Amino acid sequence: MSQEKSFIDRLEVRVVVFSLRDDQLQALFCRSEPIITQVAWELPGDCIPIHQSLEESAGQCLAYFIGLHEAYLEQLYTYGDPGQDPEKRVISVVYFAIIPAGTIINTKIQPTIKWFPVKELPELANNHRDIVDYALRRLRYKLEYTAVGFELLPENFTLTELQRTYELILGEKLDKRNFRRRILEAGVIEPIGQWQSGEGRPARLYRYRPDAVAEVQARRLFP
Amino acid sequence: MSQEKSFIDRLEVRVVVFSLRDDQLQALFCRSEPIITQVAWELPGDCIPIHQSLEESAGQCLAYFIGLHEAYLEQLYTYGDPGQDPEKRVISVVYFAIIPAGTIINTKIQPTIKWFPVKELPELANNHRDIVDYALRRLRYKLEYTAVGFELLPENFTLTELQRTYELILGEKLDKRNFRRRILEAGVIEPIGQWQSGEGRPARLYRYRPDAVAEVQARRLFP
């Protein structure tokens, strides 16, 4: 095993932050340093201090950019192609994060950040567009067989809100009765005994049961 | 964004190599340098030269250890917890590889490597046991919704061999008629017009259709 050291790699963490805002799935970007003249956006990120684990760094990145200390966080992929300069390479360990709808984030910490709907992304630096696309695929995919959808919602929510969340991410309409029957049968949520009033009949509020076992048996390609 | 450089990180690639051997799923390890006196095994790996991409390095690792230049390769996870020494950290980008059954590998290149059945792993260095467990989960999982199972087989195979492969990895018996019906209906394999003889009636040989679309619609947790 060769022992050649890689002194000139730069190791960074990047985070794709998703949230539901304005009835759309949005992702967070920050303005990149204008290298030539073009201004582009990039994924929030940072170097990884030697004393930190990768996940800690991703978490700290969230704290730094949006002042948030708790969020769903999952490693997505590590990118590390050599660039044009054969003496330089950036290793990007990318995480994705999910922020509950309605979370108030402190944009004063970092005035250069901005949310964009995933359907209307701006021009992004490097391969960040591909990264977001991949994160989105993973989110959709994961939504189908785990309970990750609840991470997008506040602690208490109505069944209509939950259904809307699923519809937004999957990009298709779902049947109300089937949706309700199945999610209640799955036993992953419980009513909190309160109702949310607004226009029309008040809606029962539910919360996710953190003890819920919410992995579905995959459908096999072959039996 | 802070610009602190991480000079003392060591960046390495590791590969979990799976193959079917002796009617068992096996993984490849190499003898680790005996640090104190205890001899343990570790995942084959190497440093990542600055001019290479991560996947290239993983591929080169396969070439170096077993003289193989083509194999299914997929990024698994990146590990990078700080160790005891706060000035040192190893970043391990881990891939997993699948080698078709019957592939003759050149163990003369590296006499210190050895296959172990995944059910009888030896003592492994660092967190490599966890890594293998995770790779195995991913392999099982992936088998259920993609056609990755074919990577474990030689180019031509019988339906019984294919079924056996699935049974070995999933760890359960499958029904012969259901298995055959569904895989043939899926249209991912085609007969090559030859038969393999041995004991009993000769078996028809098939091959995987590389143009096959072989992703199954996931079963949803909620509709």
Place this chain on the structure above:
DNA sequence: GCAAAAGTGTTACAGTTACACCCATGG
């Protein structure tokens, strides 16, 4: 001719989908 492995259909059951109306509240 027999041992050994390949190959082949049907039926019962479970899960999924499609679908339309009444209910409770606020204004």
Place this chain on the structure above:
DNA sequence: CCATGGGTGTAACTGTAACACTTTTGC
């Protein structure tokens, strides 16, 4: 009292799982 969104059950259909015997070859 009416507009608005919340809430509820059933029937047809589709996919899945369970199951045993015949066929072809080598020895």
